[in-house]
Amino acid sequence: MLRYLEIITQKRTHFEDITEEVQKIIDESNVKEGICYMYVPHTTAGVFINENADPDVKWDVEQTLEKLVPWENNYKHIEGNAAAHIKSILVGTNTFVPIKDGKLMLGTWQGIFFAEFDGPRDRKVIIKIIEG
Numbered sequence: 001m002l003r004y005l006e007i008i009t010q011k012r013t014h015f016e017d018i019t020e021e022v023q024k025i026i027d028e029s030n031v032k033e034g035i036c037y038m039y040v041p042h043t044t045a046g047v048f049i050n051e052n053a054d055p056d057v058k059w060d061v062e063q064t065l066e067k068l069v070p071w072e073n074n075y076k077h078i079e080g081n082a083a084a085h086i087k088s089i090l091v092g093t094n095t096f097v098p099i100k101d102g103k104l105m106l107g108t109w110q111g112i113f114f115a116e117f118d119g120p121r122d123r124k125v126i127i128k129i130i131e132g
Ligand code: ZN
Pocket: 077, 079, 080, 081, 082, 085
């Protein structure tokens, strides 16, 4: 089963908690045991798993990535968004979570985030549910 999650970003850097939407797709699939694979087919975006209980974690991650990879840094890339490409590489464009009893096996404090680093843009996350 293959599904798409559409995400419209409003600013340059945008993190969105997609945990509930992903769980909804698993519910619809009726898969009780397997793997939920998530893939972002974009060069300035990514997907990651981390704490979603305290919204400040999201802010701290965003600020730290900004310091590590500043927007201006004498990059050669002519499009002017090299920092977004580098952040996409650091965060990664795919992740997966095991499914048990029809639920994502996330830890208590974990959530799944989509991350855009060169918005606003219309984006998608490909969700593949693999039974087994
Ligand atoms: Zn570019």
